[in-house]
Amino acid sequence: HLVIQHLDLTKSLDASSIRDSIENMISDELLTRELALTVDIKSICDFFENPLGIRMKAYPDRVMREVPFSLGIQASRIYPELAESVEAVAEGERVLVQGIIDCVIDEHDGFVLIDFKTGGRPWDDPVAIASGYSGQISIYEEALETIYKRPVKEAYIYLLGIRKAVSM
Secondary structure, three states: OHHHHHOOOOOOOOHHHHHHHHHHHHHOOOOOHHHHOOOOHHHHHHHHHOHHHHHHHHOHHHEEEEEEEEEEEEHHHHOHHHOOOOHHHHOOOEEEEEEEEEEEEEOOOOEEEEEEEOOOOOOOOHHHHHHOOHHHHHHHHHHHHHHHOOOEEEEEEEEOOOOEEEEO
């Protein structure tokens, strides 16, 4: 996440330029040398050759990364198991949800939301992995649409470890 967050989308994003960017992040104390050694540069290169990465590079001035938000959501939506047993939840109590959205591309006719995940093994099912994040993505979509008053036209989980985008 950290490396993708700080890459200059107007520059080449091949392995050499990503390595240079990582060195700059180390110099700027955004990244430790030890953590930098764990970065899978090839998976980042592969992302930027993927249709989602290509779209990101196509609109560098319309890409928002690490977008913080706060949103009031019905408590019964967050805690459905409590809806019947707790009176306050059933009466429309709201909870404050805060988060950070990894990446949003503004493509004029709506937002494209991308949430990066570093886990996943080649034998894992990308759709099954992504389905575990459907609630999170739903909240991200609601936050963007509420705050910006514009639609989220597409949402994806991108599994860096297995280089797969899953439409949500």
